[in-house]
Structures are given as structure tokens and as C-alpha cells.
Amino acid sequence: MTQPDPESAGARPAPERSVSRQGLALFAAVAVLVGAVLVLAVGTLAHDRAMTGLRGRAAASAALHAAVLRSELDKQRALPLVLADDADLETALATRDPRRLEALSRKLEQLGAQTRAAVIYVVAADGFTAAASNWRQPTSFLGSNYGFRPYFAEALRSGYAEQFALGTVSRKPGLYLARRVDGPGGPLGVVVVKLEFDAVETAWRAIGEPAFVVDQQGLVLITSEPRWRFHARTPLAPAARQALRTQGQYGEATFDPLPLRARRGDTVARTDAAQADRQIETRLADVAPGWTLHLLTPAAPADQAADAARWITALVWTLLSAALLWLWVRRRRIQLAALRDRETRLELERRVEARTRELTQANQALSHEADERQRTETRLRSLQADLVQANKLASLGQIAAGVAHEINQPVAAIRANADNGLLLIARGKPEAAGENLSAIAAMTERIGRITDELRAFSRKADGRVEPTLVTEVVDGSVLLTASRSRRQQARLTRRGETPGLSVLGERVRLEQVLVNLLQNAFEAVEDRADGAVTLTVRENAETIEIAVADNGPGLAPEVERALFTPFLTTKPRGLGLGLVIARDIAAGFGGELTVASTPGAGATFTLTLRKAVP
The missing domain is CATH 3.30.450.20 (PAS domain)
Known part of the structure; x- marks a missing residue:
């Protein structure tokens, strides 16, 4: 094999360095050109958006000015008509x-x-x-x-x-x-x-933007800038000026043109200011017969927004261009170094190295494929474990929320009965205290039933649905919420209960639903001196409806639409799960829970259940 000529090998990188300088110059030219176009485009876009926003606010402000003027005119126009x-x-x-x-x-x-x-x-x-x-x-x-x-x-x-x-x-x-x-x-x-129009002009002046009203001749009649009164929006002809002076209705006015110079579009420049500030001129015609309202809004915020956008764009593009240039130069140096190394190798060594590289690459590809397959299997097992863990956490979250909601109500009732029992013992009424203790025992038994049912549910739900007396469910729910009713001095009225009337369900869970509805109703009327809650039982052909209504403030439409969304609540300490759980319980028994509300006239929650056939 022949060795490469050292002189020719050392001389070849010179053209590459020359090409690199040309590429650097080309990159810089393209970066400057693209940056200039980008800065101009972003600045124009930011300016247009800012101007659009300013025009929208100016239109709203002009409508406000016109409303003030029309209110004053409408209030006075009827007066001469009545007096005549x-x-x-x-x-x-x-x-x-x-x-x-x-x-x-x-x-x-x-x-x-x-x-x-x-x-x-x-x-x-x-x-x-x-x-x-x-x-x-x-x-x-x-x-x-x-x-x-x-x-x-x-x-x-x-x-x-x-x-x-x-x-x-x-x-x-x-x-x-x-x-x-x-x-x-x-x-x-x-x-x-x-x-x-002193009051109108004062109100306009307080808003802070120059405003004026011109008649059909363009003469300023009402203005927040007193020195502009009886000036013309556009220059008047000498004959028109003389005619106005002859009429004498404007005193010694000279009818000079307003210090406004028209610019592009709907913008003007004030020539009476230290600087010719650009203003957006908004016109609102027919604020009164023959009158047009003009409002001047400074356009400087749009220019400032455009300047800020241009500076930010220029800075970002400069940093990005510098990063790209560094990457390009680094890559170019690596390429030149690799080229020099390749040219200094012998032809035979390159062939051997190429063959060896092919074998090595094939081996690496096989190893990489095996490693990748092993990593894929490992990730799959990890994802499966994560999925199982996420499912477990979701179930535990629902169970924990349900336990907190179900057990909190009987515990509160136990506390209330215990307090009443202590008070009755202190007053020497052991028989009445005994009744409270019996109620406490019954409620602790009910808590046990709830926890037993929760343990059973955690193992495997059996979906048991059996005939349940409506009267027993209502009695238990009223008992659990009696302390809340007395504390908030709300009147509870029961209607339509029929002895022996049964529904398909389970007593503890049905009581949970009614207790939740009664508590919500009592909370809705807590600020009313005449707070009233009505529990109505209605029997239909195949269903039984239990309605809980209050005379509270009712629900806002947006709250009513999202009422059964989990974790959405209007209460400071609420979890947002009570109504969700209640609806799920009703659905589990083949029923449904609905709500109807009128703002200011209260809300009615209706629990519809299947009737138990004797």
C-alpha cells in the first residue's frame, strides 16, 4: 500500500477553513436578515393586537360618554313638552x-x-x-x-x-x-x-380622555377641553365663518380648527401638546339629532407594546442565533478533525477498520436490540405495577371519603345526645337521660353496621337490594339531623308518609342520602329567620319520590349544572363528595337523584326509588 503525500495531506484542510469562513459569513447574513424580518413581523403583530384592544376599549368608553350625555338630554327633553x-x-x-x-x-x-x-x-x-x-x-x-x-x-x-x-x-x-x-x-x-352641560363635561373630564361633541357643521359644542369649545373639527370656509359670526349665537368665537392633525386610519396627532402624541379618534354618530361624539384615546400603549415585543424578539433571536452558531462551529470542527484523521490512515487500515466497524456495529445492534427488549419488558412490568397501585389508591380514596361522610353524621348525633344526656342528669332526669343513652347505643350499633358494610364492600360487593320501610329511613334521617335543625332554628315539615310503604334499597345507605340532603337544606336556610325545610313522600305507580325542599337562596345556574361533579363544593369545609356519593347510592338501587332550583326561591332535591312490591 502507498502512503499518502504528507504535504498534500497537510495542505488540504486550508480550503476547508476557507469554506468555513464563507459559511460563517453566510450564516451571519441569514441570521440578521431573518431576525430583522422576525422583529418587524412580531412588532407589527403586537402593535396591531394592542391597537385592536385599544379600539375596543375606546368604543366602550365612547359608549359610556354617550350614555352620560343621552341621560342628561332625555331627562330634560320631556320638560318643555309637559310645561306646554x-x-x-x-x-x-x-x-x-x-x-x-x-x-x-x-x-x-x-x-x-x-x-x-x-x-x-x-x-x-x-x-x-x-x-x-x-x-x-x-x-x-x-x-x-x-x-x-x-x-x-x-x-x-x-x-x-x-x-x-x-x-x-x-x-x-x-x-x-x-x-x-x-x-x-x-x-x-x-x-x-x-x-x-357642566356636569356632563366634568364627568367626561374625570374619565381622563379628551371628548367632544360636534354639530352638523363640525363645530365643537360640548367638550371636556374647555379651550376647544366652538372650534371646528375641520377648517371652515371664510363664508361659513362669517355666517356663524353674523348669527351671533356663539359670541366672539373665532371658529379656529381643532389642534388635531389627521394621520393614518383613525389616528390623529395633537399639535397643542409638547409632543405630537398619536391618538385614536373614536366617533359615535347620532348621540343626539345632528350631533357626533368624538373620543381621543392615546395610542402610545400600542407603540410601547410593539417596542417591547421587538426588543424581546431581538434578544431571543440573538441568543438563539448564538446557540445555533456555536453548535454549527462545533460540528464543523468535529467534521474537519474527522476528515484529517481519515486522510492520514492507510488504505489497508481503512479497509480493515471498515470491516471491523461493520462487524462491531452488527454486534452492537444485536446487543442494543436485546437490551432494548429487556428494558421494554421491565418498563411494561413497572407500568402494570403502577396501574395496579393507581387503581388501589383511587379505590382507597373513594372508600376513605365515603367512610368520613357516612360516620361523621352518626358521631355528631352521638355527641349531641351525650351532651343532652349530661344536661338531663344534671337536671335530675335520669329517665330522659337513659333514652339518650339508648339512642347513643343504637347509633354506635349503626356505626358498626356502616363499618361492617364497608369491610364487606372492600372484600367483595354483593349488591344486596331488599324492601325497606320509608318511614324507618325518614325517622332515622330526621333523628340524625335533629341537632342541626335545632341549632339553626329551622322548621322541618314531613308530608305524605304512608305506613307500610317500602322501597327497594338498604336502610343505612338510604339514610345517608337523606341525611346529606337534610343537612344541605338546613345549611341553605341558616341565615333566614323563617327557615323551613319540607320532606315530602309521593307514591307513584312504580316508584316512590322523597323530596327535600328548602326556602333558602337557591342555586346559581352554573353551580346547579356542575352540582354532581366530584370535589366541587361551595362550602368552605366541604369535600364535594356528598351529593356525588348520594347520587351513586341512588343509582345503585335503580333510582336517581335530581335537583330543581330557582335563585332566591330555594332548591328541591328529589330521590326517586323503585317501589317494593309486597
């Missing part, structure tokens, strides 16, 4: 009697205080004010001529008019609601209610 049909007002205008007019002014004064209207006044057909709610004030409208006001002429002509203007006396802006007063001989005058 007032008999005292018609008589005062028709007679122009000073005493009637003074009485009318007093009436308007009281009505204005009650409705919080800025001023209410009555203008006669000649244009002079005959009565006003501010008749006692220095700014009284009495005797003033308002015949020049457009709302006066429009109301006389069409019966109703609205006009937003500055007050000639108060110089305060407001909405004038005018309604014509008709008499037998024709129009007698006009009743006017002036509505000022």
Missing part, C-alpha cells in the same frame, strides 16, 4: 295677570331646582319674557326680549325647536329646548328650558 300643556301656564300667558305670572315664576323656580335645569322661562308671543325660574336673581330674564332668538321663531312656526348658543346674560353655553304654548285663539308663547 300646563293649565296654569296657559292661563298666565292668556291673562297676563301679574299675580298669576308671579305664581308661574315660583312654580318654574321650584321645577328648575328639582330638574337641575339651568333656567326655565316663558316667552310671550310678542317676544318678551313673562315668567322665569331666575326671577329673583340679578340676571333675571323677566322683561327681556328674546324674539330675535332663532329657537323662538322656529318654535312659534313649527311647535318645537332646539338651539345651542351662548346665553345673552350668563354668557354660558347651553342647549335651548323650546316648545310652543297653544291657546284657544292661537299661539300664546313659547316655554324654553336651557340645559347646560
Whole structure:
């Protein structure tokens, strides 16, 4: 075999190093390009989502602003309509009697205080004010001529008019609601209610976002920014400005455009701020006839969310790119080292090594397959053992929960009877105390029966179902819950029991079901002074129903839907297993447990069992 040329062997890695540098440069270029695209895409997505959220909140806030405005308008619009049909007002205008007019002014004064209207006044057909709610004030409208006001002429002509203007006396802006007063001989005058929006603007200002209402001409009438009043949303033509000045209803207003510059979509920039902050402009049309509500919401949170997303994406991509670069360089060095090693071997050694490698790989594959099969069998046995252990733990959990629920009730009754027995002995009533001790003995016997049944169940359940007297089951359940009934001062009523009536079941488990239902009913009425629980037995053709009803608060719909879900409870100390166990017991006897509830009117649990045929 010929040996490789050392010089050629040492010179060959140089091109590989050159290729490695080219690959590194290519990797860096691709990483920067992909990172830039990824940062831009994530930033755009985050910005769009944030803007969507801001627009949704802005729409809700605009609806809230509109609701405040509509509430104020709706509250006042009915006032001139009612006053126009007032008999005292018609008589005062028709007679122009000073005493009637003074009485009318007093009436308007009281009505204005009650409705919080800025001023209410009555203008006669000649244009002079005959009565006003501010008749006692220095700014009284009495005797003033308002015949020049457009709302006066429009109301006389069409019966109703609205006009937003500055007050000639108060110089305060407001909405004038005018309604014509008709008499037998024709129009007698006009009743006017002036509505000022100071409270509305204060409420808007408290929300913290600039809001304003514009009319059909785009003129700002109501605003949370007082300096924007009577500005135009869009620049007005000189002729339109001159016409507004000629009308005189807006005082000395110059009708300058609002300091808002339109940007992309529904965003604008405020030019009166230190920085031209971008705002989302939400518009809500027809908040009143011809009025449009505008709400400005800062868009800065969306920009901040986009910037944060871009920075996070750039950082994550940089770290990921660095990790990928390190892995690539490491792999490349390993490849170059292996290449150099392979080129320095003799051809014969490579053939022998290749053959040896083939044999070794075949042997390793066989060994690996054997080891893998052994590990698989070991894992299978482990999983089978884990499955058996999990099944055992699940059974033990259900049994432990059942024992705790079944034995806790008789033990509580034993404690109550023991306390009563001690009290009766202290009072010198041994006969009555003896009865309590007998009851304790019976309940301990019942506990023994429960534990015996539990041991039998743990060995093998026999599913015994036999005729059981309903009266005995009800008596035992009422006895077990008597202390709870007395402690919560709840009245228990029993109805419909028939002697000799039997069902297919087992007495202890049926008592467990009824005790659980009675306890739940007593707990439901514990906060009511007139708490009442009713136990009703109804006999049907093939079944018997035992219903436990209370007059408590009832169950919420979501609680009622998930009532029989294990471990779901509304009680602070409850396990959430009582009703689940009760339903399983009823199903085991071929019956069912259902519930019907009306919030605020109590709940009714109905236990349906098969009737025992004599």
C-alpha cells in the first residue's frame, strides 16, 4: 500500500477553513436578515393586537360618554313638552295677570331646582319674557326680549325647536329646548328650558380622555377641553365663518380648527401638546339629532407594546442565533478533525477498520436490540405495577371519603345526645337521660353496621337490594339531623308518609342520602329567620319520590349544572363528595337523584326509588 503525500495531506484542510469562513459569513447574513424580518413581523403583530384592544376599549368608553350625555338630554327633553300643556301656564300667558305670572315664576323656580335645569322661562308671543325660574336673581330674564332668538321663531312656526348658543346674560353655553304654548285663539308663547352641560363635561373630564361633541357643521359644542369649545373639527370656509359670526349665537368665537392633525386610519396627532402624541379618534354618530361624539384615546400603549415585543424578539433571536452558531462551529470542527484523521490512515487500515466497524456495529445492534427488549419488558412490568397501585389508591380514596361522610353524621348525633344526656342528669332526669343513652347505643350499633358494610364492600360487593320501610329511613334521617335543625332554628315539615310503604334499597345507605340532603337544606336556610325545610313522600305507580325542599337562596345556574361533579363544593369545609356519593347510592338501587332550583326561591332535591312490591 502507498502512503499518502504528507504535504498534500497537510495542505488540504486550508480550503476547508476557507469554506468555513464563507459559511460563517453566510450564516451571519441569514441570521440578521431573518431576525430583522422576525422583529418587524412580531412588532407589527403586537402593535396591531394592542391597537385592536385599544379600539375596543375606546368604543366602550365612547359608549359610556354617550350614555352620560343621552341621560342628561332625555331627562330634560320631556320638560318643555309637559310645561306646554300646563293649565296654569296657559292661563298666565292668556291673562297676563301679574299675580298669576308671579305664581308661574315660583312654580318654574321650584321645577328648575328639582330638574337641575339651568333656567326655565316663558316667552310671550310678542317676544318678551313673562315668567322665569331666575326671577329673583340679578340676571333675571323677566322683561327681556328674546324674539330675535332663532329657537323662538322656529318654535312659534313649527311647535318645537332646539338651539345651542351662548346665553345673552350668563354668557354660558347651553342647549335651548323650546316648545310652543297653544291657546284657544292661537299661539300664546313659547316655554324654553336651557340645559347646560357642566356636569356632563366634568364627568367626561374625570374619565381622563379628551371628548367632544360636534354639530352638523363640525363645530365643537360640548367638550371636556374647555379651550376647544366652538372650534371646528375641520377648517371652515371664510363664508361659513362669517355666517356663524353674523348669527351671533356663539359670541366672539373665532371658529379656529381643532389642534388635531389627521394621520393614518383613525389616528390623529395633537399639535397643542409638547409632543405630537398619536391618538385614536373614536366617533359615535347620532348621540343626539345632528350631533357626533368624538373620543381621543392615546395610542402610545400600542407603540410601547410593539417596542417591547421587538426588543424581546431581538434578544431571543440573538441568543438563539448564538446557540445555533456555536453548535454549527462545533460540528464543523468535529467534521474537519474527522476528515484529517481519515486522510492520514492507510488504505489497508481503512479497509480493515471498515470491516471491523461493520462487524462491531452488527454486534452492537444485536446487543442494543436485546437490551432494548429487556428494558421494554421491565418498563411494561413497572407500568402494570403502577396501574395496579393507581387503581388501589383511587379505590382507597373513594372508600376513605365515603367512610368520613357516612360516620361523621352518626358521631355528631352521638355527641349531641351525650351532651343532652349530661344536661338531663344534671337536671335530675335520669329517665330522659337513659333514652339518650339508648339512642347513643343504637347509633354506635349503626356505626358498626356502616363499618361492617364497608369491610364487606372492600372484600367483595354483593349488591344486596331488599324492601325497606320509608318511614324507618325518614325517622332515622330526621333523628340524625335533629341537632342541626335545632341549632339553626329551622322548621322541618314531613308530608305524605304512608305506613307500610317500602322501597327497594338498604336502610343505612338510604339514610345517608337523606341525611346529606337534610343537612344541605338546613345549611341553605341558616341565615333566614323563617327557615323551613319540607320532606315530602309521593307514591307513584312504580316508584316512590322523597323530596327535600328548602326556602333558602337557591342555586346559581352554573353551580346547579356542575352540582354532581366530584370535589366541587361551595362550602368552605366541604369535600364535594356528598351529593356525588348520594347520587351513586341512588343509582345503585335503580333510582336517581335530581335537583330543581330557582335563585332566591330555594332548591328541591328529589330521590326517586323503585317501589317494593309486597
